[in-house]
Amino acid sequence: MAKRERETAGWQLEQSAPEAYERYLVPAMFAPWAERLIDEVDLESDDRVLDVGCGTGIVARRVADRVGGAGTVVGLDINEKMLEVAETTAAESRLEVEWRHGDATDLPFSDGTFDVVLCQQALQFVTEPPTAFQEMHRVLSPGGRIAVSVWRPLEYNPGYVKLAKALESHVGDDAEAMMRSPFPEWNGDDLGTLARDAGFDKWSLTIEIGSMRYPSVEEFVRREAASSPLSEPLGNVESEVRETLVEEVRSALEDYTDDEGVVFPMESYFLVTQQ
Numbered sequence: 001m002a003k004r005e006r007e008t009a010g011w012q013l014e015q016s017a018p019e020a021y022e023r024y025l026v027p028a029m030f031a032p033w034a035e036r037l038i039d040e041v042d043l044e045s046d047d048r049v050l051d052v053g054c055g056t057g058i059v060a061r062r063v064a065d066r067v068g069g070a071g072t073v074v075g076l077d078i079n080e081k082m083l084e085v086a087e088t089t090a091a092e093s094r095l096e097v098e099w100r101h102g103d104a105t106d107l108p109f110s111d112g113t114f115d116v117v118l119c120q121q122a123l124q125f126v127t128e129p130p131t132a133f134q135e136m137h138r139v140l141s142p143g144g145r146i147a148v149s150v151w152r153p154l155e156y157n158p159g160y161v162k163l164a165k166a167l168e169s170h171v172g173d174d175a176e177a178m179m180r181s182p183f184p185e186w187n188g189d190d191l192g193t194l195a196r197d198a199g200f201d202k203w204s205l206t207i208e209i210g211s212m213r214y215p216s217v218e219e220f221v222r223r224e225a226a227s228s229p230l231s232e233p234l235g236n237v238e239s240e241v242r243e244t245l246v247e248e249v250r251s252a253l254e255d256y257t258d259d260e261g262v263v264f265p266m267e268s269y270f271l272v273t274q275q
């Protein structure tokens, strides 16, 4: 194996990005946030539930766990590779979820199909969020509930502020923009406007605070890179550049370092509607 290939493999690509997402980011971040989001909608055992932008399927799987066999659970995503991991992971746990390939802005379901629609950290990636919100409203039955989570802007998520800054300095503007993309510049009013324009009269908007922990800063950078489109730009830089980048993030996150590694707060909006 050539030197560059060996370095690249060691840094990131012992698995695909969706597999790394499921292995690293889901247990540490998306699973605990999924439980919190699901708690917001008071699930009934026979609810028909849609998980929009399901990724590798953690929300849909946790819902299936809770509703048992009586309800139905559908997970929809635009990315087939994420859906493949979703399908395998759910099958391993013998959970009944229907996985659908599709676009949040053109949901392949009739009006009023679902009692509950959940969307965890996906709305910010959709090309037309207002259309996606209208679609979620359309497929909801009368009296149905929607719960959506979206990270607050980058400045409320300090670990990622430092990582984005170091990426800008050492890898480039595109890598920095990739790191920013999960954290839209939306405030609570922007989310309320999306809900109102989609046809909802009542909703609650809360700021939810959690934390993210990694065993070390190097693992923070490595796992984030492996689990996202950052794997490409970071895999393509020399190992010295990556070492400098990790060193810079380590120093910037000193105040968030303890005996167990690195930990920092993460803030998200939760928007929960009622019809």
Ligand SMILES: C[S@@+](CC[C@H](N)C(=O)[O-])C[C@H]1O[C@@H](n2cnc3c(N)ncnc32)[C@H](O)[C@@H]1O
Pocket (backbone or CB within 6 Å): 030, 052, 053, 054, 055, 056, 057, 058, 059, 076, 077, 078, 079, 082, 102, 103, 104, 105, 119, 120, 121, 122, 125, 126, 127
């Ligand atoms: C950060 S992941 C969140 C995945 C999952 N909800 C979770 O909590 O782990 C964002 C997901 O949104 C999906 N996505 C982006 N645009 C989409 C669209 N237009 N329609 C459906 N899914 C979309 C991506 O493919 C990705 O799987």
